[in-house]
Amino acid sequence: MKYNLSKIMLKAWKIYRKTKDISFAESLHRAWTSAKAEEVNNTRIAEAKKAANVAEPVNTWTGWKKVGYEVIHGSKALFGAVPIWGSKGDSATYKASFFGKSQVQPI
Template identity: 70%
Template sequence: MKYNLRTIMLRAWKNYRKYTELSFAECLHRAWITAKAEELNAKRIERAKMAAGIIEETNTWSGWKKLGYEVLHGSKALFGTELIWGSKGDGAIYKARFFGRSQVQEIATV
């Protein structure tokens, strides 16, 4: 597999500036863990989505928020899966819940 080295370095520098207590080497290590986990995470999401029989666009609560949407109050996640999270440097596994496009609305701007 080929990795986008530019993206890895940008993530390492972003983390280095954000977490001033970490060395650049540690930030680079975490960026590599994240890059290596991306493909595996994408496969896990696709497998869980297929197992649940979901065909609509899905994303996590925070993923929808970054795209300018909010999950409707009271909505239940369509499916969940375990993903690798590399930003803490330990490759910990966490449970992610996914919501469908039909469960979100655009964030109202005032």
């Protein structure tokens, strides 16, 4: 797989500035871990989406907010997935809930 080195370096700087008490080398390590986890995460999300029989575009609550939408109050997640959290450096997993395009409205 080919990685976008510019994106990885930008993420390393973002982690370095945001996180206190870590070296830049650790930030770069976390950025690489995150980049490598991206493919695994996309596969896990696609499998969970297929298992839930969802055809519409989906995103997390935060993901929708970043693109200018908000999840309608009271909406229940269509499905959950367990992606890898690479930017913390420990490759821990977390539970993410996904909402469909029909469950959001423009901000």
